[in-house]
Amino acid sequence: MASPSPAKPIRSGQLWKTRSRSSLFSSSAPLVEASVAVDMEEESDSDPENPMENDGSDDESDSDLETLRQATSGTSLGRSMVGSYRRPSFTIAGSRATVATAPQRSMRALSKNDRREARREERSLLRDNNLIPPKHPRNGDGSETLGRRASRLLSVPGILGENQKSKHQSEADEAAIGDSTSPRETSPLLGDPELPYGGQDNHKNLEIKWEEAVLEGKIQTTWQREAKVLGRYSGPLVLTFLLQYSLTVASIFTVGHIGKVELGAVSLASMTANITGYAVYQGLATSLDTLCAQAYGSGRKKLVGLQTQRMVYFLWSITIPIGIIWLCADKILMKIVPEKDVAILAGRYLKIVLIGAPGYATFESAKRYLQAQGLFSASLYVLLICAPLNALMNWLFVWKFKLGFTGAPIAVAVTDNLLPILLILYVRFVAGRHCWPGLTKRALHNWVPMIRLALPGLVMVEAECLAFEILTLAASYFSTTHLAAQSVLSTLTCITFQIPFPISIAASTRIANLIGATLASAAKVSARVAGFAAIAVGLFNVILLSSLRNYIPQLFTNDADVIALVAKILPLCAAFQLFDALAACCNGILRGLGRQEVGGYVQLFCYYVVAMPISMGTAFGLGWGLEGLWAGVAIALGLVAVIEGVFLSRVDWERSVEDARSRNERS
Template identity: 30%
Template structure:
């Protein structure tokens, strides 16, 4: 259960009205108390989610590390399989599942907890169908890689490994919906434990299958599949057995309003994929520069550092999405607004700290990745751009989380398309190739796209009418099956009353 926002105490000004929403804080003391309450709420949700995402990211890193000890071909093939093919499908599946954050969070806030299970089943149906449409990318990975110019000695084993980890893709159709189901209710400690246990188990299985059973790269693929389905089944069992308020059994209602749900899912997927593909495109473009080896290597090191910060802010993204959707569902516009302000302020402070650390260690942090002096010098030269990127990436995920929590995915998708692909990417190509600024020009142009997107999203946030958002949330809950005229919802086991 959620703790009260703030209780009235002797000698203190009341900050919470009779409706449970914040009153307008007056004075620094009142603002400080709001800041402390919202900070506790944010990190109680975002901390465990960030840990889980970090563990999921580490499963890929561990797999690539084990592949590197098998040989150069295995390393290259597995890197392509996991970092290109799986990253593409992972981002698309995550985006499709993000629609559930909007609906589950708002339904939980509105007290319609029984609908969370229905929405979760609806999302599973859509994601399993999505797996069918994405699976040709896995099945025909070898000819696709050859088509884009990959050498046969890499394309063939990469295609084999990609096909072998197809079961892991299907596990995401359970992992993401159950994850969003639990996040909406702030039941996130289980997710953190599951992620940590999965990572430890994956490390053990990789060692067992490779060095004891002698399965080689096949053992890596089997371990990835087992880890994916182990996580999926653990979360599903927890939902079915220990979440009786939200899970009421299989329901025919999961098939209702599925087209509207699909549209929101596609908007979420497009919004997220436009961001993921934008970052991936700079690496591809850098590979065509004259000094490609040093450029790609130094850029990859910088992107690896940025990825660790991104893992933390994915947790923040999910946390603010839960906070906004919950408060909108409860009809508390000020609480939603203040949670956004507090999260933005803290994220900005973290981003500034990251910039200071990067600039202070610009000649040192690349030692973790390489012993090459020219590569270390190239990384140091790019470090100011890395710092700017990390600063922007501390703000952008917060606003994206607000968009998911409020159901603005379609608007953000259009903004991303305009800022990234109509403005940022062409500018980067012009600076990198026409102005001969190389990787600095490519990255600088793309940073300009991210900066423009951030400014536009901040403007949208500034102009947001939070009372209107509450009204739209209420309408969405009514339209999408929160409760029918008779106050009930139908299940496979017959009709049963709603809450």
């Protein structure tokens, strides 16, 4: 494998902040810098004795803080994977979940968990390539004696695991390891076989061995290792996506058994809420991915909370026009949708859901406040509580308390307000509190940079959501039965999408890490593994939907006409599941290569230039009905998979590494 010149080694921590962006976002960095500079100046004026926030709650050492600053400022120190490990910054919880590329260049600083994960990956790759000894001490013939293994497993650390050690014990172990690798008169030349990794497991030693191995092209990987990493990364993401989407599915499940009019109404209401409300909040909040990251990386941690507070106020002000639209939704929808009963029920749904809109806006902002600090698990913990509660409340309000259709939006509104409350409790009692400055009037000004950063994100999110929501609106022109069937079909295809899409996110993270570490051959192996995983998941979805096409619709509704229509069209939806999974995988690989603009342009072209004309032409022009609407989507997804697949088959992976290195040097 070709290696770049050792004179200017690239540190993979630069990759996250130097992935290529479209020209639309090329001016975002100066906006961020100007905004943060104004906040810093005001903060210095208000507290000249404390120019750098440090309340003592952050236990990072000075060296760790210096590493953090270097990672965000563009300083190149080596080819370590420290800094390259990243999780997706946010997800879109609409009828078609997606990840929008945030308009940014400078991302958040590294947390201690990030560095720990990256070092673990380095150590594991070095071990697998026989560049450091194995983790567990072995005797001379390469196997561990039964007595020694029993002693190790029955010891307190063996029973509790490494993660259960006390902080002092861990520090003592690291100090012991560090001492063991320092040359002494009595030190073994090849390390101490009685210690894990032969006593070579300290940061300085690993960094030296890693850079030597990368320069000499000794770091290789296997499909088994990449499959394991892909599974470890994607597992929590799949759970998170399914839980988040279940907040929408719960209403469809419960309301669908009331009648097909109610099922069509909840689908139409969800579509309207996504386009005019939730997607707006999610798109505008993307600016926090940049602003909070820059503030955290600068060391002014209170500015993270200030930016979040500013966004909350902004989104609350946006709720006023959103609320006007939702309050008048029944009258607006009656002008658009031919089914008046459906429009009236959808309007009632939106009037009630409006109660939870400010809470949802707060949740979107608070989520990014925690993610800027590397606290990605907080949202998962909250969803683990809220998702089951949401399903329970839907059942209670709709059936137990006899509220009928009205019970579903009440459950949604309660859940939307519960989400931010639980996140706030997480900040107060678990982690993230040291970045909160308290309520301040400073959050009421300096909004212009934030808004300018937020608008491109809004455009991207709306473009993704609108393409699939148009199908729901079009289905309402056939009949209530068709609208109800469209609701079921859309929900099913979105549920199946929650598996390949998180896998694509995990693949993009892994490939970005390897490209950033200049390991092009390993990145190609990871991409192939992701491709095979996408094919397996796609085939599983095809078999699942096609074989159970007569049974799955019964979970959503009792209406015989709706069940028959869904069962008729479900094989078509099953047929493009393979293309859907492959398209998601290709997009993930493109993001990992820093070529996400290719996927964005391809998808916009296929959705709006290909899918929409074909769908409308076949559905209304040729009279195919609902089958025609989904035919256009199937063709578009197949085209996306083919175009992106051909592009990836011809991409120069070594060139991608060189591009990443050159972008790092210019940053």
